[in-house]
Amino acid sequence: MLLDAKQKNRVKKTYKIKEIHYTLQGEGYHSGRPAIFCRFSGCNLWSGLEKDRPKAICQFCDTDFWGIDGNQGGKYKGAQLADLLDSLWPKNNTSNKFVVFTGGEPLLQLDTALCDQMHAIGFEIAVETNGTITPPEGIDWICMSPKANTDILLTTGHELKIVYPQRGIDPIDFEHMNFANRYLQPMDNEQQAENTKACVDYCKENPKWKLSVQTHKILNIP
């Protein structure tokens, strides 16, 4: 069978995955929902190496997305990755299948071909992106968490989640965007208590916004 260029690319493409876990979504709109978390390796706003943090565009990152050495990490072809993700869902109950593609920045790698493969095996697809890359077709739930000093290309999605307070980010600048759900999530650093109070106060004064809490950290859900 002869393949056209697009088909050849699909066959060749390899996804670099940092780690994969079956867990509960810990924050935002889908908080508490069982989900397969698939963390892509790499981000366009920081290399992931501590030595590069001072010159990174995004400097407060608390996620290890460098390399492919985490749980089930590796390099996978699309069908292989889809099969692996599917194998982690409970065999005796295949309802409500949900995968969250995160990172790093998942839109550096996620494409329509992988979305198609996940849909074919019954998964609903969510993504957590920094909004600097235009998403491919086929994503069911787009959560954008914008970072200061970046060019935001995404203005439409399902969930906007701002880590707050964040120097250079004012939530009001995002209110005109087409997101049905808007969250402020306290910055996770030494000033966590003050950051949480700032989020609570802001939401009370600006009821378009809701508080997002990182329940997986509080409850220690792996």
Ligand code: SF4
């Ligand atoms: S955009 Fe997200 S993954 Fe990338 S460095 Fe910032 S917080 Fe980390």
